[in-house]
């Protein structure tokens with residue numbers, strides 16, 4: 001098992017009032033999975049993603065990643081763990097405006113004392129895969145939204161993470177660019193990267209292999225694509241997510 005969450009509770013404290021967001025979430029995710037986490041706005045999708053990727057602390061419960069209980073790791077070990085295993089893509093690409101596209105992509109690898117030539121080759125190779133190699137000398141404000149999101153994916157991939165964590169990665173893109181990004185994610189999954197993706201959009205979720213529906217602080221439903229086509233899976237997802245809006 002790659003990832004195992006047991007009895008996860010997460011509360012936020014606001015003006016001395018405890019706000020429970022996650023209430024007894026239990027999830028197991030195998031290596032090679034592609035999971036879309038869905039749920040209404042405010043249901044705790046981002047909170048869940050941040051907790052399971054160790055960016056945020058849970059209130060109680062246990063998270064095991066590759067059979068390691070992450071609560072036993074100290075700050076440095078957590079940093080090392082994130083660095084080795086996780087890549088992040090957010091809704092806003094969060095690129096650094098004063099760094100070139102090349103430096104943005106290379107930035108997570110700067111921590112390691114790596115041979116500059118090796119790093120350069122890797123940046124160019126990843127940029128080629130994502131069709132952004134012509135942009136490497138530009139700055140983020142000279143690139144389109146779709147290009148910036150592909151640059152953000154390249155940055156997330158530079159350390160060859162086992163798990164790619166995406167929070168509404170196409171939230172700010174038009175449908176053509178969304179499909180482009182989703183095709184890239186599918187390809188990464190086919191070549192071995194485990195993907196966890198948060199979205200409120202059934203079309204986007206239909207690219208995944210599994211959909212987990214978060215409702216009222218817990219995982220209410222889990223469905224798998226299995227042998228279904230993407231359209232059949234989309235319909236199944238829709239029938240679950242629309243129940244709440246009726």
Ligand code: ADP
Pocket residue numbers: 012013014019021039040041042043044045046047048
């Ligand atoms: P989603 O991503 O599903 O839209 P979030 O995980 O962002 O939902 O938020 C879930 C709930 O937790 C919301 O009610 C939100 O207002 C609350 N929340 C999120 N982050 C914080 C925080 N840092 N402090 C207090 N409340 C928060």
Ligand code: MG
Pocket residue numbers: 045046047
């Ligand atoms: Mg969110």
